[in-house]
Amino acid sequence: MSWTFFDIARRNLQRNLFRSMLAIVGIVIGVLAISSLGILGNSLTLSVTDQLSTVGDSLTVIPHSGGASGFGGGTATPEKISDRQVQDLRRVAAPNPVIPVYSTAERIEVGSEKAVLSVYALNPDDVSLLVEVDQGILLRGNSGVLAGSRAATQYKLKVGSQIRFSDGSTQRVVGILKERGLGFDIQPDMALIVPARRYEDRTHPTGFDQVIIKVKDTARIEALQTAIDQRFNRRETVLDTFSSKEILSSIQTVFGQISTFTTAIGGISLVVAGISILNVMMMSVTERTKEIGILRSIGTLRREIRQMFIYEALMLGLIGSALGGLLSFGAGYLISLLVLQTTKYLFDPSSLSSIALGMGFGIATALLSGLYPAWTASNLNPIEALRHE
Amino acid sequence: MDTVTASGGPRPDLIRFEEVSKVYPLPAGDVVALDRVSLTVRNGEFIAVMGPSGSGKTTFLNLIGCLDVPTAGRLLINGRDVADLSDDELTFLRRDTIGFIFQQFNLIPLLSVIENVEYPLVLKVRDREARGERPFEALKAAGLDDERLYTHKPNELSGGQQQRVAIARALVNDPDLLLCDEPTGNLDQRTGAGIMALLAEMNRGGKTIIMVTHDPGIAAYATRQVRLVDGRIQEDTG
Numbered sequence A: 001m002s003w004t005f006f007d008i009a010r011r012n013l014q015r016n017l018f019r020s021m022l023a024i025v026g027i028v029i030g031v032l033a034i035s036s037l038g039i040l041g042n043s044l045t046l047s048v049t050d051q052l053s054t055v056g057d058s059l060t061v062i063p064h065s066g067g068a069s070g071f072g073g074g075t076a077t078p079e080k081i082s083d084r085q086v087q088d089l090r091r092v093a094a095p096n097p098v099i100p101v102y103s104t105a106e107r108i109e110v111g112s113e114k115a116v117l118s119v120y121a122l123n124p125d126d127v128s129l130l131v132e133v134d135q136g137i138l139l140r141g142n143s144g145v146l147a148g149s150r151a152a153t154q155y156k157l158k159v160g161s162q163i164r165f166s167d168g169s170t171q172r173v174v175g176i177l178k179e180r181g182l183g184f185d186i187q188p189d190m191a192l193i194v195p196a197r198r199y200e201d202r203t204h205p206t207g208f209d210q211v212i213i214k215v216k217d218t219a220r221i222e223a224l225q226t227a228i229d230q231r232f233n234r235r236e237t238v239l240d241t242f243s244s245k246e247i248l249s250s251i252q253t254v255f256g257q258i259s260t261f262t263t264a265i266g267g268i269s270l271v272v273a274g275i276s277i278l279n280v281m282m283m284s285v286t287e288r289t290k291e292i293g294i295l296r297s298i299g300t301l302r303r304e305i306r307q308m309f310i311y312e313a314l315m316l317g318l319i320g321s322a323l324g325g326l327l328s329f330g331a332g333y334l335i336s337l338l339v340l341q342t343t344k345y346l347f348d349p350s351s352l353s354s355i356a357l358g359m360g361f362g363i364a365t366a367l368l369s370g371l372y373p374a375w376t377a378s379n380l381n382p383i384e385a386l387r388h389e
Numbered sequence B: 001m002d003t004v005t006a007s008g009g010p011r012p013d014l015i016r017f018e019e020v021s022k023v024y025p026l027p028a029g030d031v032v033a034l035d036r037v038s039l040t041v042r043n044g045e046f047i048a049v050m051g052p053s054g055s056g057k058t059t060f061l062n063l064i065g066c067l068d069v070p071t072a073g074r075l076l077i078n079g080r081d082v083a084d085l086s087d088d089e090l091t092f093l094r095r096d097t098i099g100f101i102f103q104q105f106n107l108i109p110l111l112s113v114i115e116n117v118e119y120p121l122v123l124k125v126r127d128r129e130a131r132g133e134r135p136f137e138a139l140k141a142a143g144l145d146d147e148r149l150y151t152h153k154p155n156e157l158s159g160g161q162q163q164r165v166a167i168a169r170a171l172v173n174d175p176d177l178l179l180c181d182e183p184t185g186n187l188d189q190r191t192g193a194g195i196m197a198l199l200a201e202m203n204r205g206g207k208t209i210i211m212v213t214h215d216p217g218i219a220a221y222a223t224r225q226v227r228l229v230d231g232r233i234q235e236d237t238g
């Protein structure tokens, strides 16, 4: 290491500032693509894992065809799960708790505001298996309403607020739920939870829309699915089951495809950046042939000429990667906010490591692209180089 | 000056050409730039190499400067055959024992005056402390006294000043030998005379100088004249 080669390299980059900047921009884009997408993928995995650990593993059972809830509404008489089937499920699933759920959407009024919200009707004894209360209490007896955290924020619901349902009956909010995020069983954040008995009295449903089985021993999930299949679906498919694991793995598959695609884009932009660095440096070698001849004639070794050019490539790579890494924070922040609605995973070590990975690739690309020009420059014949004009 | 080597034997001639030829193979046919040249240069000589264009003067100088090696024959520098030396060893010879002075000055445009002069010294001595005042002394010795110029870039200087910087650069590692290819070729007569007076002074101080020139007036500063024609020595006053 010597100041001279480093200084000459730096000054040469400054002499061709515009060219150097173009080469740097290429590296920045490549690093940005790899890092910010890495952050997104990582945050996604972390948030899914987080949710799994809070919700635990569960098996969701819905009637085959007809759909689970009032979202569709297209089918004349949607399939339901009968009391008998629930009893059978309890027998098959024991000792795991089985939670029958009515799920629908209803027009409600809060003060003068009208809204349509998801409504889950549950046996009050089951509520504590699915959600936690933030303020107030969970359901007790056959009255009261629980409000999901985002529903509460949006409609300014507090413990004690009155909600008027579509049939004209009113109920008071007894509890506000903790935010739960994306779930695999029910989505309580933007919903209301009411006692099942009251719901039955009001609407006389023909059966449940879904059944959730909380599985304590996650290794048993597949065996349980097989058991349910054998009990219900032997002649024709009556019930469909989804495990959180399955949903998670399909999310991961989809994400894997997206991330392969985006990493490929990042890779391509790095290749382009590498070619542009190669090009910039080959131009520099040609333009500086005479200078290289002079340096060689006054005692510069081949490897010292090589060093000089590699420093140049390294500087382009370092500056590009540093800028790219910095911008990745911003981009990762924005993407996480848009896709996951949270940025709490941005500073996780594994997110930071994807920035390091992107920067590493950026520096490596620049170095690789600098090798050939450096080699060419160091192998110039000093006499030919000196005669060059 | 010391005339014996560390081993105690007689000091070898600085440069010895033994039947040296240099042939450039070209598609249109080989060009014989030097044709069986034999010649000895002793320490402290001041030689002017003259001859028509294309007669092989620069080729002759490049061989001595270890920028090239002979196609045939032996060239000994300080008793060592340059054909036996690796590229690195030839480079070290250029750095430590030889100073180049070119017609077009050949300074590095990216470096300031003082950095240009310091450069060959940096190659040799990486420790800044150990380099000390050497570049300043070399510039003073080359007759560039105005220190305000030292931080300028070479292209901000006149031709004569640039050639003095080049001479300072050639002197900074205290070489035994100065090789000059038409050092006054790009300078007016008065400036050229100043440079020649400087070279003559260096020679009196003990440096061996080999200088290519077309100008008989310039050649008169030297103590020995060698005339090349078609790659052969036609006349040698030494």
Ligand SMILES: Nc1ncnc2c1ncn2[C@@H]1O[C@H](COP(=O)(O)OP(=O)(O)OP(=O)(O)O)[C@@H](O)[C@H]1O
Pocket (backbone or CB within 6 Å): A383, A384, B024, B026, B031, B032, B033, B051, B052, B053, B054, B055, B056, B057, B058, B059, B060
């Ligand atoms: N690198 C080279 N490749 C091919 N031919 C060369 C090369 N260098 C020199 N020559 C040829 O060798 C011969 C001698 O060239 P040289 O440069 O030594 O002449 P010179 O005496 O220095 O001429 P001038 O006075 O014009 O500088 C010329 O015919 C030249 O064309």
Ligand SMILES: [Mg+2]
Pocket (backbone or CB within 6 Å): B057, B058, B059
């Ligand atoms: Mg010449």
